[in-house]
Amino acid sequence: MLNFRHNLIKLIPKLLKAVIAQTAPVHSALSTCYSTSLKYSFSISNTLQKVQNPNCSKYGITPAHRIHQSQLRGACSLVNSGKPLREKLMHDFELPSPLSGGKVTIVGLGHVGMACAISILSQNIASELVLVDRNPDKLRGETLDLQHGLAFVRNAQVYGDTQYSATAGSKLCIVTAGVPQGPGDSRTSLAPKNLEIFKEIIPRLVKYSPETILLIVTNPVDTLAYAAWKLSGFPANRVIGSGTNLDSSRFRFLLSQRLKVVPSICHGWIIGEHGDSSIPIWSDASLAGVRLRDVDSRVGTKKDVENWSQLHQEVVGSAQEIIKLKGYTSWGIGLSVAALTRAILENSQSSYAVSTLVQGIHDISEDVFLSVPCILGDTGVSRIILQTLNSAELADLHNCAKSLYEIQKSLHF
Ligand SMILES: NC(=O)c1ccc[n+]([C@@H]2O[C@H](COP(=O)([O-])OP(=O)(O)OC[C@H]3O[C@@H](n4cnc5c(N)ncnc54)[C@H](O)[C@@H]3O)[C@@H](O)[C@H]2O)c1
Numbered sequence: 001m002l003n004f005r006h007n008l009i010k011l012i013p014k015l016l017k018a019v020i021a022q023t024a025p026v027h028s029a030l031s032t033c034y035s036t037s038l039k040y041s042f043s044i045s046n047t048l049q050k051v052q053n054p055n056c057s058k059y060g061i062t063p064a065h066r067i068h069q070s071q072l073r074g075a076c077s078l079v080n081s082g083k084p085l086r087e088k089l090m091h092d093f094e095l096p097s098p099l100s101g102g103k104v105t106i107v108g109l110g111h112v113g114m115a116c117a118i119s120i121l122s123q124n125i126a127s128e129l130v131l132v133d134r135n136p137d138k139l140r141g142e143t144l145d146l147q148h149g150l151a152f153v154r155n156a157q158v159y160g161d162t163q164y165s166a167t168a169g170s171k172l173c174i175v176t177a178g179v180p181q182g183p184g185d186s187r188t189s190l191a192p193k194n195l196e197i198f199k200e201i202i203p204r205l206v207k208y209s210p211e212t213i214l215l216i217v218t219n220p221v222d223t224l225a226y227a228a229w230k231l232s233g234f235p236a237n238r239v240i241g242s243g244t245n246l247d248s249s250r251f252r253f254l255l256s257q258r259l260k261v262v263p264s265i266c267h268g269w270i271i272g273e274h275g276d277s278s279i280p281i282w283s284d285a286s287l288a289g290v291r292l293r294d295v296d297s298r299v300g301t302k303k304d305v306e307n308w309s310q311l312h313q314e315v316v317g318s319a320q321e322i323i324k325l326k327g328y329t330s331w332g333i334g335l336s337v338a339a340l341t342r343a344i345l346e347n348s349q350s351s352y353a354v355s356t357l358v359q360g361i362h363d364i365s366e367d368v369f370l371s372v373p374c375i376l377g378d379t380g381v382s383r384i385i386l387q388t389l390n391s392a393e394l395a396d397l398h399n400c401a402k403s404l405y406e407i408q409k410s411l412h413f
Pocket of ligand 1 (some may be wrong): 107109113135181217221242243
């Protein structure tokens with residue numbers, strides 16, 4: 001080993017001389033030499049500093065070499081000291097095309113907003129994430145914290161601003177800003193305060209991103225999706241409430257627990273209002289395509305001795321249960337919003353239960369937003385699936401529409 005080290009040290013000046021002559025093969029030899037020398041903990045910087053090499057930046061200091069070849073970089077900077085560091089590091093040959101994958105804005109960096117951000121980032125869904133909050137310290141802290149993890153995700157940019165001009169050109173704007181639900185608070189009780197917040201936020205988003213899609217998460221989500229539609233003046237397909245996508249995934253999880261399988265092969269829709277009056281569509285619930293009601297027609301009814309309808313009660317109570325235990329809900333809604341974001345940005349045309357304008361659907365006469373299975377893509381909601389609902393399910397949906405309409409009438413848009 002000592003002999004090897006000795007020979008290597010002797011070799012370095014020769015290689016450096018060759019670099020000055022700018023011969024391409026030497027570049028790769030030099031890289032090998034540097035890596036090897038660092039591996040054996042040599043200090044080559046003294047030798048390098050004696051060498052005048054004005055073209056060292058041409059010699060491929062790639063990101064992969066950046067840390068390990070810090071000694072070489074230090075030596076080069078002595079030579080090119082008149083130029084900014086960036087120019088010493090890189091020669092701009094052909095700049096990359098603008099980032100693809102879509103720009104996403106998140107307004108409101110509380111528990112929910114940050115869970116959405118980390119879910120979107122860690123799944124490499126968006127290439128550009130703009131964070132907005134009215135609290136500048138929180139905004140800066142959360143932005144820095146996320147930025148410090150960017151080395152571990154694929155080509156994403158994250159920046160934060162209190163000014164909405166930073167959101168310009170967003171493909172999707174996710175709104176989670178608002179007063180949170182406390183223990184014992186109903187979602188609907190938050191409507192008046194959160195509507196006032198929306199009057200501030202929505203027009204600003206629209207001003208800078210007139211072609212964007214609005215994805216509303218703030219509660220009560222159905223009423224506020226309606227408010228966002230009114231305040232934005234957008235066509236209804238471009239305003240979506242996260243709706244019962246989360247309730248449906250809670251339902252599928254609970255089904256999977258009882259059936260002792262994974263949630264992804266359990267299917268079941270929860271539609272209607274995100275909240276206490278949501279509607280489980282037992283007639284459709286299935287395991288890998290096998291409808292539970294084809295196996296036992298009593299599933300989900302009052303005659304059911306196994307009491308499967310209890311699962312829906314658990315879905316309805318789950319937000320309050322989590323709030324009681326940890327103070328807020330975040331991870332489930334974050335992952336749910338990330339799935340919707342992916343569908344929109346990737347134009348996947350997959351189906352999700354989200355809140356949309358349902359006037360005229362299933363004979364609903366009120367202009368309200370409620371969740372039904374929708375196909376999502378780059379135009380927002382591209383289609384609404386017309387489920388075959390039985391008379392009880394239909395009656396529940398109509399009651400939901402009526403009660404939401406009453407809440408809406410009491411608000412001033
Ligand atoms: N739809 C769902 O399934 C679902 C699930 C969970 C929570 N939520 C709702 O999400 C909302 C946020 O919950 P949270 O726990 O993150 O609350 P939080 O209090 O932790 O965060 C709210 C954030 O909004 C910001 N904010 C308030 N007003 C603003 C304004 N005018 N402009 C910019 N930012 C503003 C606050 O500074 C804060 O950072 C609540 O309404 C909650 O009920 C919805």
